[in-house]
Structure formats: C-alpha cells, structure tokens
Amino acid sequence: MKKLKVLIVTYYWPPSAGGGVQRWLKLSSHLPEFGVEPIIFTPENPAFSLKDDTLTKEVTDKLEVWKFPIWEPLKYFGKEGQPRQGQVLEKKKKGLLDTFLIWARATFFIPDPRVFWVRPSVRFLAPMIKSNDIDLVITTGPPHSMHLIGMSLQKKTGVKWVADFRDPWSEWDILDKLGVKGWARKRHTYLEQKVIKNCDLLITVSDTWAADFTRLGAAKTFVLTNGHDEHAMESEKSTVPGGKFRLAHIGMLNEMRNPLVLWEVLSELCVENREFATSLEIYLAGILSDQVITSIEAFPELKGKLVVDGYLSHGSARRAMKTSTVQLLVMNDSGNAKGHIPGKFFEYLEAKRPILAIGDSSGDVAKIIGDTRAGACLGFNDKVGVRRALEKQFTDFKTDRPFAPKYIDKYARRSLAMKLSNRLFEIFVDNKR
Known part of the structure; x- marks a missing residue:
C-alpha cells in the first residue's frame, strides 16, 4: 500500500501547552499505523505564553520535526513575552500599552501577529516539498496565518493542501472582542475566502462549523472532532x-x-x-x-x-x-x-x-x-x-x-486518525487511479 507523505504546518507544538497543541500531536502519533507518514513544521522560537514540558515526551523519536525561526512583534511586550490575549481583552481598566496592543492586533496584524512567518516559511518549504516527495500539506489554525503558508505552497509547487480550522475565521467571536472593523474586517473576509475556496479540503471540528464554512463558500468540508486518549485514565484514582x-x-x-x-x-x-x-x-x-x-x-x-x-x-x-x-x-x-x-x-x-x-x-x-x-x-x-x-x-x-x-x-484519537487517513486516501490517492 502506498504511503501518503504529509507535511503538517502548526504554530503550536510541545513544549507549548493548551488545547491547540493536542490535536496534531496526538493524531501524528497514530497516523503512521494507517499509511500516513507525517512531518511537522513548526516555529523554532515561538512566543506562546503557556508551556508544558511533559508534552515533549509524547513526541515519538520516529516523527520528523522541521523547525524554522519566527519573528513575532508582540513578544517584545510584557515581562514574560507575549501577553495572553484573553486576559488583556477582559481588563476593565486597560493601560496605554494594553490599548495599543489591542489596536495594533486588530488593525495591522492580519490575520494575526504570526503573519510575518508566512513568506520566510514558504521560501524554506517550497524546495523541501519537492526534495522530500511531500504528497500533501495540512495547515492548522488558529493562528490562521498558517493557512496562508499552505495556500502559497499550493500555488508555488502544485502540492495538494488541506486547511484545518479549529476555530472560525471571519465569524470568530474574538474579532468582535478585538474590535476589528472596516478595512481590517474586509481583509479578514477576503483572506478567508481565498483560503476556503482554494484549499483541496477544509477540515473543521464540528458539524455546525462545517455548515458555516459551506455557507461561506467552501467546496469540500470534512468534520474531524478533537478526541481523547483511549484508556489513558484507567489507572487514575477516581475518589474525590x-x-x-x-x-x-x-x-x-x-x-x-x-x-x-x-x-x-x-x-x-x-x-x-x-x-x-x-x-x-x-x-x-x-x-x-x-x-x-x-x-x-x-x-x-x-x-x-x-x-x-x-x-x-x-x-x-x-x-x-x-x-x-x-x-x-x-x-x-x-x-x-x-x-x-x-x-x-x-x-x-x-x-x-x-x-x-x-x-x-x-x-x-x-x-x-x-x-x-x-x-x-x-x-x-x-x-x-x-x-x-x-x-x-x-x-x-x-x-x-x-x-x-x-x-x-469513536472519539478516541486512534479512531479519529483512522477516519482522517481514510478520507485523505479517498480524495488524494484513490481518485487518481
């Protein structure tokens, strides 16, 4: 059986903590069992605010990880690097720095402050895709800048591209909270339209959001929920x-x-x-x-x-x-x-x-x-x-x-990896025969 070689572009990767890292960390450990060979592309020096060093132990030695430097403007603000967006937004009394950060985030960094990683990443990856015989690129967002990398790679190399949306984009509630309006809002909508109409497959995490993306113009959608590690808690005590x-x-x-x-x-x-x-x-x-x-x-x-x-x-x-x-x-x-x-x-x-x-x-x-x-x-x-x-x-x-x-x-991560691999082979391998 032919293996499908897949490059996964993700901002969040161990030792990053939080929900964003779990999805592809777990899926990548199960995909090889079903004929998909993943390679991870992630920043070398990201400015995420939460770390969990224990997650690095879950990255298997067999998994190939490519890292590339990133420049993030907001990392220079705050004592411990990038401020936590949700905490800054909900402050009732915002200082001048908080107000400036929100304004800058909403006005200039579209779709997000990681946008400066797009062009350098595309320059680095385009020759790597050809020399490593990559069959498929998967980008996962947010941050939605990752999808701009996939779209550029598709245009430059002709590689097939899947966009994985863990959250909405133009209809994401965080944009309202940031106060994104006018030209900036139109720019988000424009970029979203380009992504959802050019990707070969759009994945998202719920039936409702799949229907929303279809309404917005996505041609092919596929629902892949998040999941759990089967039997991972069986040894844990359950006494309160x-x-x-x-x-x-x-x-x-x-x-x-x-x-x-x-x-x-x-x-x-x-x-x-x-x-x-x-x-x-x-x-x-x-x-x-x-x-x-x-x-x-x-x-x-x-x-x-x-x-x-x-x-x-x-x-x-x-x-x-x-x-x-x-x-x-x-x-x-x-x-x-x-x-x-x-x-x-x-x-x-x-x-x-x-x-x-x-x-x-x-x-x-x-x-x-x-x-x-x-x-x-x-x-x-x-x-x-x-x-x-x-x-x-x-x-x-x-x-x-x-x-x-x-x-x-059916929500076990191994089951979800099998579901995903079946869909990828169906679209990108079987249809070529």
Whole structure:
C-alpha cells in the first residue's frame, strides 16, 4: 500500500501547552499505523505564553520535526513575552500599552501577529516539498496565518493542501472582542475566502462549523472532532478527596465564559440544603479571570467553598478530571457557541465523570452529551434546568449511583486518525487511479 507523505504546518507544538497543541500531536502519533507518514513544521522560537514540558515526551523519536525561526512583534511586550490575549481583552481598566496592543492586533496584524512567518516559511518549504516527495500539506489554525503558508505552497509547487480550522475565521467571536472593523474586517473576509475556496479540503471540528464554512463558500468540508486518549485514565484514582461534591472546571475560565446563573443556583441550593452546603466544593484550575472569582465570592454562601489552582500539566489535569464529582464545561456566550466543542470535552468523556455543560443547548456539545449519555447541557440563562441537573447529580452522588457514558470509543484519537487517513486516501490517492 502506498504511503501518503504529509507535511503538517502548526504554530503550536510541545513544549507549548493548551488545547491547540493536542490535536496534531496526538493524531501524528497514530497516523503512521494507517499509511500516513507525517512531518511537522513548526516555529523554532515561538512566543506562546503557556508551556508544558511533559508534552515533549509524547513526541515519538520516529516523527520528523522541521523547525524554522519566527519573528513575532508582540513578544517584545510584557515581562514574560507575549501577553495572553484573553486576559488583556477582559481588563476593565486597560493601560496605554494594553490599548495599543489591542489596536495594533486588530488593525495591522492580519490575520494575526504570526503573519510575518508566512513568506520566510514558504521560501524554506517550497524546495523541501519537492526534495522530500511531500504528497500533501495540512495547515492548522488558529493562528490562521498558517493557512496562508499552505495556500502559497499550493500555488508555488502544485502540492495538494488541506486547511484545518479549529476555530472560525471571519465569524470568530474574538474579532468582535478585538474590535476589528472596516478595512481590517474586509481583509479578514477576503483572506478567508481565498483560503476556503482554494484549499483541496477544509477540515473543521464540528458539524455546525462545517455548515458555516459551506455557507461561506467552501467546496469540500470534512468534520474531524478533537478526541481523547483511549484508556489513558484507567489507572487514575477516581475518589474525590474528603468525600466532597466537587464541581470541577479545568482550563481557561474568563469573562466570556463566566456562568453567572450557575453561581446563583449553587448559592440558593446551599441556603436550602444544609447537606449540599456541607458537601460542595468548587474547584477551578487553569487561567482564571478575576471577574469570575469576584462573581463567585459575591455570594456569601459560596465563600470558603472555592478552591483555586494554577495551570496544570496535562497529566495533572487528567487526574483533576478523574477526581471530580461533576465536570463543569462552559462555552463562550457568543454567536459561535453552537459549534464550539472545547478540546477538553473529549477528555471529560474519557474521565467518565458526569458533565454539566453550560452553553447552547441545541449545539454540537449538547448533541454529543445526549448521544453518549454523559450528563446535561443547559442554556446560559436556563436557571431551572441548571438547578434540576445539579439536584439530580447531587442525588446520584449521595446514593453512589454508577455512571457509565456510552459510545465514546469513536472519539478516541486512534479512531479519529483512522477516519482522517481514510478520507485523505479517498480524495488524494484513490481518485487518481
């Protein structure tokens, strides 16, 4: 069987941390089993703000990784390199530097500050594609500058090109938050149109976003969700410390994801149910907005029940999921919420602990939760629904009711790698015969 040699262009790669690195780190480890030989192209000196050195151990010795220097203008601001975009945006009182950074990001760095890596990367890669017999290039964004590399390589070398969108582009809620308007907004739309209409295949992470890209003009779309490592948590203990009813959120929780209705319901249940009040623990780990903590502590009944942890390594995050009673998943309250499926959601499934999701109750997350019987997904303002779900989950906790989600194997990363390889061979190999 012919092997398909694939160059994967990604900004995020170990020791980068966060959801962006997981997708292609994991897929690249499984793809060779199905006839796809991946090569990674990534920056040599990226300015990402979060690191997890443990992830470097997951890069296999057999995987070829090409690195090339990048110049990023925003890395020169801030004490620890590039400021975290979400934290800068949500500050109520922004200093002159914050205001300048937001203005510069929205006005000049289109589609993003990594755009200066495009031309040097294309010059480096064009001869490498020919000399290494690369069959296919896959670019993954955000940052969406990676897609401009793929588009230029397709034009220069004729190589087939797949654009993987982990988030939207012109309709991405972060552009509204940045205040991108006028000429800059039109430029985003123009570049997006060129990418989605010229790529040979567009991959994205949810059915809703696939439909959105089709509406915008993409000819061929393919849904490849994020996933989980099968059996990775089986050895982890699942006992909650102190016998607490631990409601745990792992990851970023900022102003756009602050579930105010949840804090209100928890406060009311503490007042009405003494046993609930005694048992409750709210565990938040990761990048947290000060506004989230303030909104929780505004309820006197919740003071003393909040446990805040910092950023966790991937392994520690898994252990925290496994030792929760209920896993909290909060999506952005924005126009993109329906198609947004956070990467950690699939690890929540693997942890096999009940999920309480707050987002679009008719969105892709709600559908998967319903199909897998993994918990409940309620609307942002559905106070009655959130209360009903918590009361049921607390009753299950007290009675030690067994919990076993169904049909989660299809979201295992090995299964997703097989699904992807089948599609790539179907389009780029079988159609040539």
